[in-house]
Amino acid sequence: MRYDSAGYGLVPETRGLVAAARRAFEGRPRVRAQLDECARRLDQPLRVALAGQLKAGKSTLLNALVGQDIAPTDATECTRLVTWYRNGAAPRVTAYSGDGARADVVVRRGRGADGLPGAHGLTFDLSGLRWNSGAPREVDRLEVEWPSAELAQTTIIDTPGISSLSRDVSARTSRLLTPQGGDAALPSADAVVYLLRRLDAADVDFLERIGSGADRSGADATRPNPAGPLGVIGVVSRADEIGAGRIDALHSARDVAARFSGELERTGLCQSVIPVAGLLAFAAATLRQREYAAFEALATVPVDELSAALLSADRFARPDLPLPVPPELRAHLAGRFGLFGIRLAVTLIRLGVRDADSLARELTQRSGLDELRTVLDVQFAQRADELKAHSALTALARILATNPGTSADTLLPRVRTLLADVHSFAELRLLGHLRSDELPLPTTDLNELHRLIGGAGVATHLRLGLSAHTDIATQREEALAAVHKWRSRARHPLADQSTANACLTAARSAEGLLEILHAPPTTPFARISLPRTGNTQS
Structure with a gap:
């Protein structure tokens, strides 16, 4: 696996692979357009989708994360559509049809009886749209441009409820996050925040579809269900309602989140579960x-x-x-x-x-918003390059597999190797496991392990617990010592399988730091390969 200072980013190599594929398909405009989109994805902000069942509180959470009232929260037609929220110089809402036609959307802001903004805030008026070409069309999606520091770093995709009574409405979210079939069915989101009010069969089924698509086992990335988003975080939404609005409601919600986290972590479907009172x-x-x-x-x-x-x-x-x-x-x-x-x-x-x-x-x-922001920063924002590279590689693998017979065929083995060797995902899973359960290690070791796998940030000095001004030589010494320590912990005869896998993950993270610091270890056990069995962290 390749490492770089962005925290295991694969962007440079991914750019090279996409560029090589574009040259091979120079004379095929349709395939070239798909590859152009792969290249653009690497330069765009990270795409994070908000998903969950109907009335899970997705739009309210979006407003909270952005810190502005930009997403309608009442049950209007716009909440039945996929809506993209991007940074823009001025507020603007545009409707798009399936064939690419567009129309400007009128934005209305409600007000309460006392003159303050009403509880429903904004409404997007989809009546009487004037399309830029041809006759009236059905709206396929909305795009909201809004000046926002948050949106400058992350494009947020608000999706319809997966349990909508309308199959067409639910299918929009499925097509976005778990596309099926066709060489144009490429992943639209790099990561997912999944909102839970309960943990029922519909939630587990949808998370399993995302999970099976993300190819966590390292299997063939071009199988019928294409790879989905790499990162998934759960949110127990409307957490204050769990305790019936009592002052201790969030304590009850935290207990529920811990139970959900334990259930989901065991299946590998979710890296963390955080209770948040979105309203x-x-x-x-x-x-x-x-x-x-x-x-x-x-x-x-x-x-x-x-x-x-x-x-x-x-x-x-x-x-x-x-x-x-x-x-x-x-x-x-x-x-x-x-x-x-x-x-x-x-x-x-x-x-x-x-x-x-x-x-x-x-x-x-x-x-709970501050805690969620911290988790989003550590697990998504600081790993944005790798998440985007994973999406681009997934798309590239599917394009190459469905368009054989060119010189680009030689690229596919390397693309599949990169998709299978996603150490950062092992780190994300382990971070989630540490949130819901405690390994039988001393507290100081647990703290060091959490830090080494990126729990406090992905910069080399943060992983090593050192000052930002620490010289490179000292960082190398600390990283090499960490490789020895965690390999030794993993081999301890009394370590259970879960603990051994966690220690191997930490050792590999330390090896990655040595690669970043340009000092690969020279000991006999320099490189390790995590076992790919059903109960490992890889």
């Missing part, structure tokens, strides 16, 4: 001074009296309740923050939070 996270990201003032007023109400008022959203908004906040504003708070968010905000103010900015930070942290 609270978005409301915290866009908290207004007037809302803070309302919470401050509610904090003066006796605890028992306010608790009785918060038995339900309808009761909380009743005009006959003697609360120091107008009923219209109370209804707005319930729609924006939920009962859990209101209880938490009032409690934090009673405990000493004294301004809107501080409250927003506290609510964001407690919503």
Whole structure:
């Protein structure tokens, strides 16, 4: 496997393979266009799809991650479509038909009775579209361009619910993430955030389709179900509802997430599962001074009296309740923050939070969004080059296999080798395992293992636990020592299979660091090959 400073990125070699294929197919425009798309993918932002069942909270989570109200969350026609969110110089929404025709979409912003933005925020009006060519068409997908630092780094794809009563609606998500058949069926997403409210057969079935497509076993990448996204993270969405909006709701959600994580990790379907209260996270990201003032007023109400008022959203908004906040504003708070968010905000103010900015930070942290951002950064953003290279190699393997008979045939063995040798995925699986279970190793060793496989970041000094200013020679010494240590741990006679595989993964990560630092080990056990059995980390 090739390593580089981006953290096991394969981009340089992938570029070379794609370029060689483009030369071989110079006289075949259709195939050349597919290869051009492979090349472009390497230069574009990472593509992350949000998926899950109907009403899982995908659009709300998207708004929270971006920190702006850019995705409609009400049950309109646009939530039945695949919608791409990209960075742009100015807000713009465009509808595309299956044949490439486009039309501008009118964006409407609702407002509540008190003059604040309403709970439903934006709506994309798909009526009366004026297409740039020909007669009216059926909308195939939407593309939203929006100025956003988050979208500059990551293109987010919001997908329809997989359990929609309409087969056509559910099929749109399946085609995007688990394409079937045809040499044009190339993967559209590099990674997936899958939202769970429960863990039922529909969730497991869909995750298995993504998992079997991602070719985690290193089998032939050109089999009928093409390789899917390499990274998959689970989110227990609407986590505050698990505890019925109680102040300890997220504790209950964390227990549920741990159970889901254990079940999914054992099958290799998901690297991590994080509980997130998406509604609270978005409301915290866009908290207004007037809302803070309302919470401050509610904090003066006796605890028992306010608790009785918060038995339900309808009761909380009743005009006959003697609360120091107008009923219209109370209804707005319930729609924006939920009962859990209101209880938490009032409690934090009673405990000493004294301004809107501080409250927003506290609510964001407690919503689970900060933890999710950390996991997304470590497992997706810092590994963006490898995830994109995996998508491009997957597409290239399928193109070469379905268009034989040229000089490009000689490229296919190397492409398949690269797809089969994805050490970064072994690291991702192990990171997920460490979140849900603890290996029988001393705490200091667990911390070192977590760091070495990229749990604190993929830069060489972060993996080695050193200062950013540490000289290369010292880093080499530390990396070589790590190779020896973790190979020795893996050979320990009392180590069970799971622990041995984890230690082998750490050793291989250390070897990768030596390659980055231009000092490959020279010991007799310099290179290792992880066993490819059903219960390994590779």
